[in-house]
Amino acid sequence: xxxxxxxxxxxxxxxxxxxxxxxxxxxxxxxxxxxxxxxxxxxxxxxxxxxxxxxxxxxxxxxxxxxxxxxxxxxxxxxxxxxxxxxxxxxxxxxxxxxxxxxxxxxxxxxxxxxxxxxxxxxxxxxxxxxxxxxxxxxxxxxxxxxxxxxxxxxxxxxxxxxxxxxxxxxxxxxxxxxxxxxxxxxxxxxxxxxxxxxxxxxxxxxxxxxxxxxxxxxxxxxxxxxxxxxxxxxxxxxxxxxxxxxxxxxxxxxxxxxxxxxxxxxxxxxxxxxxxxxxxxxxxxxxxxxxxxxxxxxxxxxxxxxxxxxxxxxxxxxxxxxxxxxxxxxxxxxxxxxxxxxxxxxxxxxxxxxxxxxxxxxxxxxxxxxxxxxxxxxxxxxxxxxxxxxxxxxxxxxxxxxxxxxxxxxxxxxxxxxxxxxxxxxxxxxxxxxxxxxxxxxxxxxxxxxxxxxxxxxxxxxxxxxxxxxxxxxxxxxxxxxxxxxxxxxxxxxxxxxxxxxxxxx
Amino acid sequence: xxxxxxxxxxxxxxxxxxxxxxxxxxxxxxxxxxxxxxxxxxxxxxxxxxxxxxxxxxxxxxxxxxxxxxxxxxxxxxxxxxxxxxxxxxxxxxxxxxxxxxxxxxxxxxxxxxxxxxxxxxxxxxxxxxxxxxxxxxxxxxxxxxxxxxxxxxxxxxxxxxxxxxxxxxxxxxxxx
Numbered sequence: 001x002x003x004x005x006x007x008x009x010x011x012x013x014x015x016x017x018x019x020x021x022x023x024x025x026x027x028x029x030x031x032x033x034x035x036x037x038x039x040x041x042x043x044x045x046x047x048x049x050x051x052x053x054x055x056x057x058x059x060x061x062x063x064x065x066x067x068x069x070x071x072x073x074x075x076x077x078x079x080x081x082x083x084x085x086x087x088x089x090x091x092x093x094x095x096x097x098x099x100x101x102x103x104x105x106x107x108x109x110x111x112x113x114x115x116x117x118x119x120x121x122x123x124x125x126x127x128x129x130x131x132x133x134x135x136x137x138x139x140x141x142x143x144x145x146x147x148x149x150x151x152x153x154x155x156x157x158x159x160x161x162x163x164x165x166x167x168x169x170x171x172x173x174x175x176x177x178x179x180x181x182x183x184x185x186x187x188x189x190x191x192x193x194x195x196x197x198x199x200x201x202x203x204x205x206x207x208x209x210x211x212x213x214x215x216x217x218x219x220x221x222x223x224x225x226x227x228x229x230x231x232x233x234x235x236x237x238x239x240x241x242x243x244x245x246x247x248x249x250x251x252x253x254x255x256x257x258x259x260x261x262x263x264x265x266x267x268x269x270x271x272x273x274x275x276x277x278x279x280x281x282x283x284x285x286x287x288x289x290x291x292x293x294x295x296x297x298x299x300x301x302x303x304x305x306x307x308x309x310x311x312x313x314x315x316x317x318x319x320x321x322x323x324x325x326x327x328x329x330x331x332x333x334x335x336x337x338x339x340x341x342x343x344x345x346x347x348x349x350x351x352x353x354x355x356x357x358x359x360x361x362x363x364x365x366x367x368x369x370x371x372x373x374x375x376x377x378x379x380x381x382x383x384x385x386x387x388x389x390x391x392x393x394x395x396x397x398x399x400x401x402x403x404x405x406x407x408x409x410x411x412x413x414x415x416x417x418x419x420x421x422x423x424x425x426x427x428x429x430x431x432x433x434x435x436x437x438x439x440x441x442x443x444x445x446x447x448x449x450x451x452x453x454x455x456x457x458x459x460x461x462x463x464x465x466x467x468x469x470x471x472x473x474x475x476x477x478x479x480x481x482x483x484x485x486x487x488x489x490x491x492x493x494x495x496x497x498x499x500x501x502x503x504x505x506x507x
Numbered sequence: 508x509x510x511x512x513x514x515x516x517x518x519x520x521x522x523x524x525x526x527x528x529x530x531x532x533x534x535x536x537x538x539x540x541x542x543x544x545x546x547x548x549x550x551x552x553x554x555x556x557x558x559x560x561x562x563x564x565x566x567x568x569x570x571x572x573x574x575x576x577x578x579x580x581x582x583x584x585x586x587x588x589x590x591x592x593x594x595x596x597x598x599x600x601x602x603x604x605x606x607x608x609x610x611x612x613x614x615x616x617x618x619x620x621x622x623x624x625x626x627x628x629x630x631x632x633x634x635x636x637x638x639x640x641x642x643x644x645x646x647x648x649x650x651x652x653x654x655x656x657x658x659x660x661x662x663x664x665x666x667x668x669x670x671x672x673x674x675x676x677x678x679x680x681x682x683x684x
Contacts, residue, residue, distance in 0.1 A: 007683075014679050027667045042665030067512060 028070060028087040030054075033078050036230040037063070037275050040070040040087050049129065051090045056080040060087070061094060061232065064276050071276045073232035075110060093129060096240045097122030098247035103191065106208055106222040109237040111244075114224060115208075126247055128239035132298040139304045141338075144369040145256065145313050148184030148427020149177065151356040151420040154378045154437055155385075156341055159369025160190075160254050161302025161311035165333055167318045167325065168343025172355050174317045176424050177341065178258040179207060181315065183214050184427035185256060190313075191248045192220040193257045195241035198227050198234050198264030210425065234268035242299050245312045249301065252308030257300070261317035262293060266329045283328045290332050297336050339363035353421060358385055371430065371479040377437045381416060384441060388413020408446065415445040418453040431475040432461050438481070439493050448497075452504070460496050468492055514599030517588070521600070522607040524580050531608040537577040538601045541585070544572070545597070555594050565589045614644040620652045621659040622671070637661065 028043030038060060046052065052060045052072055058080060064071030074081070075094070096111035101122045106115035113120050141159035158164045158181075166174045182192045194211075196204045204224045211217045221244055225237035238259045245255035259265070266289055273286035281287050293316075300314035318333050323345060325334065334340055339362045348355035370378070387409055395402060395410065402410070419440040422428070428436075436457045439445055445453055464471060471492065474485055481489075525534045545552045554560050554568065569585050577585075588594045609616055617637055619625065625633070630647055637645040641663070652660075657672035 010683065011679070014682070022668060022670060024666050024668050027665055044665050068515075 026089050028052075030081060030083055030085045030087060031069070033074075033081045033083065035275050036074050036078050036232060037272070038072045038074055038078070038081060038087075040072055041068060043070050043087060043089065046070055046089055049093050051092050051094050053088045053090055054081055055085045055087075059090075059094075061236075063272065064278075073235070073272055073276075074230060075232050075236070076230060078230075093127045094236060094240075095125040095127050096243050097124070098126045098244045099124045102221045102244055103219060104217045104221070106204075106224060108229075109223055109225045109233045109240045111240065124247065126243040128236055128243050129295075130243065130246065130299065132295070133301045133303060133307075137304055137307055138301050139309070141302050141311075141365045141369050143254075143302075143311070144366075144371060144430075145181075145190065145254075146184055146188070146427075146430050147177070147181040148429070149180055149354055149422055150428065150433045150436065151354050151358070151422070152177070152181075152341060153370075153430065153433055154374065154381060154420070155358050156339060156356070156361045156363040157366035157370045157374070158313065158315075158363060159302070159366050160313050161300060162339075162363070162365055162369070163297045163300045163314040163316065163337040164363060164366070165316050165318060165337040165340040166343070167320060167330060167334070167340050168355070169320055169323055169345045172343040172345055172348045173353060173424075174319070174343055175207070175260055177343075177354055178260060178315050178317060179210060180425065180427050182211070182220060182256065182258065183216050183425065185219060186215060190219070190254045190256050191245070192216070193223065193241045193245050193255065194220060195223045195225075195238050195257065195259050197225050197237050197259065197261060198268060199224070199260070201226050201228075214425065231268040231271045234265060235272060238262070238265055238296050242296055242312075242314075246299060249303060249310040249312040250308070252303075252310045254310060255312045257312060257314050259296075259314065259316040261319055262333060263319045263329055266292065285328055289329070290336075293329075293333055294336050297333075338365045351421070352417060353424075356420075359389065373434050373475050373479055373481045374430065376481045377434055377441055380441045381437060384409075384412055384416055388416070411446050412440075412443060414450060415448070415453055416440045418450055419445070419457060421454065429472075429476070431472040434475055434481070435461060435464065435472070435489065435493075438486075438489060442490070444493050444497060452500075456497075456500055459500065460493065463496050463499075464492060513593065514596045515603045517584075517593065517596070518600045518603035518607060521580070521584050522604055522611075524584075525608075526611070528578075528580065531611065533578065534581055535605055535608055537581045538604060540576060541573065541581075542598060542601050555589075562589050565594075609646070612644075614646055615641055615663060616648060617645050618648050618650065618662040619659055620650050620655060620662070620671075622651070622653055622655045622657050624651055625649060625659070633661075637663070 026043055026045040028040040028046070030038050031041045032039040046062050046065070048062055048065055050062045052062060054060065059075045060072040061075065062070055063073050097120055099122055101120050102111070105113055105117065105120060107120070108114050111120065111122070141161045143160040145158045145160045145162070146153055147158060152158065156164070166177055168174050182194060185192055194207065196207065204222070204226065208222055211220055211222070223237055223241045225234045241257050241259065245257040248255040266285060269289060269292055270285050274280060274284065278286045297314055297316060300312045302311040303309055316333060316337065318330050320327065320330055325331070342357045342360040343355045344357040347357060391406055391410055392413065419436050439457070439460065445456065448456055468488070471485060471489055475481065521534070522531070525531045555565055566586055566589055569582065569589070573582055573585065588597060619633065630649065634645050634647050645663070655671040655673045658670045660671050660674070661668040
């Protein structure tokens with residue numbers, strides 16, 4: 001606390017030092033305000049993207065530069081601004097506080113706390129817009145970012161520094177994947193930033209609650225641009241999150257930034273652009289909506305070792321309408337990212353959760369960011385699944401007349417699908433995943449009834465942990481399935497399968 | 508809303524006429540007179556702005572009022588505004604016209620606000636200092652604004668020099684945040 005006499009001291013000093021400085025400042029006058037934008041006359045020196053300050057203390061960003069007029073978006077409520085108010089330049093662009101002080105906090109897109117945990121005493125600020133690292137500053141993505149979801153880590157692996165899009169209709173578990181991925185970063189030295197764009201307040205509150213319950217807030221920052229806030233705040237939110245992630249990346253650490261979701265972001269930007277009378281293009285989005293997302297996602301990178309080798313992984317989320325991935329924003333973001341996880345509505349209601357459509361999902365760089373042991377089990381996995389899908393489509397109306405080989409293929413596929421299912425909020429360690437998948441692709445589950453696959457998988461891991469936990473440890477540390485480990489694992493699975501069956505009287 | 512641009516274009520047209528005739532400042536005076544009339548008699552303003560009043564009637568009103576008081580080109584200018592339905596931009600055009608005249612004569616207008624009236628000799632000194640700084644002849648317009656508490660604020664176009672006590676106090680407040 002400051003004591004009153006200290007304040008008097010400071011004031012006294014200010015007054016004693018009072019020297020009228022003759023300083024010419026550039027100013028403008030508000031000629032129109034409303035819809036969270038303002039039109040300003042004057043300010044001939046203002047630059048595009050510059051932060052402006054209003055008499056009332058509110059800030060704005062220069063959006064349009066016209067002959068005599070400046071179009072400005074207001075970072076907050078416009079009710080305190082009147083026609084004729086004076087506006088001043090600041091010479092800066094919008095900055096947000098960054099660094100370790102932000103971890104564990106819920107903030108608005110300006111970095112101001114929203115969680116009632118008091119002031120954030122950040123040491124450092126970063127501008128929300130920054131140049132993406134160039135070619136020589138990067139290195140290929142080589143380190144995996146484990147999401148803890150078997151379907152993703154096995155089939156569409158994500159590497160640190162990658163940009164992987166999560167796309168799907170509403171209510172197909174897009175956010176759930178991102179949240180699980182954040183939960184799984186516990187103890188892995190990855191700082192997470194979750195940017196909620198245009199979401200309902202209670203949705204954000206429940207996400208924060210999940211993070212707190214599972215201890216994820218210890219390494220996570222939540223940026224909330226709520227649905228009822230000004231479109232300008234929704235517009236800057238992902239850039240603010242990106243700036244916070246960048247701080248970790250440039251300090252040699254790893255960051256994961258989730259943008260949930262960029263469809264709302266594009267809509268907020270469309271709103272601003274139309275209010276600013278920029279010409280509408282396809283789907284009424286402005287012409288630069290591609291650049292809007294490309295300049296954001298391009299900032300995700302894996303830095304070269306000379307620069308500390310830090311990384312920032314981006315998981316943008318896009319909501320499609322009725323599975324239409326060829327709409328404007330989805331195609332844009334698909335073309336910018338290094339792959340996508342496509343979530344299918346039908347799969348979701350068939351009970352395949354996470355509802356990852358393995359055929360349409362790809363990861364363009366992640367393959368090199370899988371540990372060797374995972375690659376050893378996923379090789380046959382992809383093939384089995386592809387064959388299963390083909391056969392399953394073919395045999396929709398009955399399997400009686402199938403030959404034995406085809407029927408076996410179907411059985412194998414169904415069991416793999418079963419193994420890839422995973423409940424929410426239960427990310428699995430990579431060694432656990434490998435054991436489950438190993439059992440499935442090597443056919444140990446083929447003669448188990450489908451509804452017993454998941455219980456078996458669960459109990460097998462429990463048993464393995466209780467009796468031969470060194471197998472899991474070795475997979476985790478050696479990152480490869482050596483013949484010796486494979487043999488022991490196989491042996492263990494076989495033994496436990498017999499136990500499991502005997503306990504259920506299955507001979 | 509390109510109204511500022513429109514006002515500027517009309518003002519430029521009138522200015523070019525005025526330049527040919529060679530008496531900008533006479534026109535400025537006349538335009539100010541018309542502006543004042545509109546300010547003092549709101550009925551006149553509403554009649555001229557109203558779409559209900561016939562253009563012919565508007566013109567005859569203007570003619571009766573101003574034919575003796577303004578030069579023919581200015582009257583024609585007013586008629587043109589009626590024809591084009593741009594009378595509501597008159598104030599903006601007058602301001603733009605003044606600016607053009609000042610620019611052409613290498614002069615500049617500066618608004619000086621002060622808490623107390625400024626003595627004559629200080630005004631001249633201030634005008635001289637500003638002229639030297641700007642490299643242009645600066646004309647002062649003064650206004651007394653007790654809100655400033657002390658000191659003065661000079662405004663030239665969209666540049667402002669704040670040397671008032673109010674501004675300084677605000678700065679201190681800002682620094683203490």
